[in-house]
Amino acid sequence: MQIDLTGKTAVVTGSTAGIGYAIALGLAQSNARVVVNGRTPSRVDEAVRRLRDEVDPSLVSGVAADLGSASGCAALFEAEPLADILVNNLGVYGLEDFFDTSDExxxxxxEVNVMAGVRMSRFYLPKMIERGWGRVIFLSSESGLNIPADMIHYGVTKTADLALSRGLAKRVAGTGVTVNAVLPGPTLSEGVWVMLQAEQSKSGRPIEEVAAGFVKAHRPSSIIGRAATAEEVANLVVYVASPLSSATTGAALRVDGGVVDTIA
Incomplete structure (x- = not known):
């Protein structure tokens, strides 16, 4: 199976590190022109530099913009007015008890986990429809189905992403544009590494073993019994972004290691 995205432009939000960076790399390796996004110019520049070391440099550019606001989205739209592939990867997460979680x-x-995707899709989708081809992919989470008690606010936003992707798929039916959600489970990205760093330093065990222990303790339904890699998540996203996935739309595609305990 050959995935060739030559001539396609992909905008990947929140792509200076972690899953977003792995997605940007995978798309560029398939010959898409990739637009990297992050909040700060220094992080965007560094991600662009790293990517250009691995792929054709002409395929990679970057836009620094805080997409957690309407003005930040507008700055990205001005810099990149067209996209064939939109990956709504941007997201924030964090442990906090429901009773301590403020309105703010x-x-x-x-704003970050839901409205950024709303604004990005509202801008890019009409132009995809005009051209008769496009891919919109939301990075949801297994937490959108299996709401974690220690970060309910996060789970709620990821459930919203599922609803948004399904509704948009129906809205653009028959246009040649597909909309899907990808649901990672525990993934050994930079953010998770930071969360586990104290335990890794204390135990001296490899970070992969520490992450596997975390999965077994906190996501015991995991079938693979370990954290996924960012590249494993990116592999699914790249396929969904390709012409080969033309019969897949409105789907919630899990790359969660089997954490969600259902056959549906």
Whole structure:
């Protein structure tokens, strides 16, 4: 199976590190022109530099913009007015008890995890429809189905992403544009590494073993019994972004290691 995205432009939000960076790399390796996004110019420049070391440099550019606000989205739209592939990867997460979670935190999570995807899709989808081809992919989470008690606010936003992707798929039916959600489970990205760093330093065990212990303790339904890699998540996203996935739309595609205990 050959995935060739030559001539396609992909915008990947929140792509300076972690899953987003792995997605950007995978798309560029398939010959898409990739637009990297992050909040700060220094992080965007560094991600662009790293990517250009691995792929054709002409395929990679970057836009620094805080997409957790309407003005930040507008800055990205001005810099990149067209996209064939939109990956709504941007997201924030964090442990916090429901009774300690303020209105400000709820609203910030909703702005970043949901409204950024709303604004990005509202801008890019009509142009995809005009051209008769496009891919929109939301990075949801297994937490959108299996709401974690220690970060309910996060789970709620990821459930919203599922609803948004399904509704948009129906809205653009028959246009040649597909909309899907990808649901990672525990993934050994930079953010998770930071969360586990104290335990890794204390035990001296490899970070992969520490992450596997975390999965077994906190996500015992995991079938693979370990954290996925960012590349494993990116592999699914690249396929969904390709012409080969033309019969897949409105789907919630899990790359969660089997954490969600259902056959549906």
């Amino acid at each position: 935190t709820w609203l910030r999570f909703f």
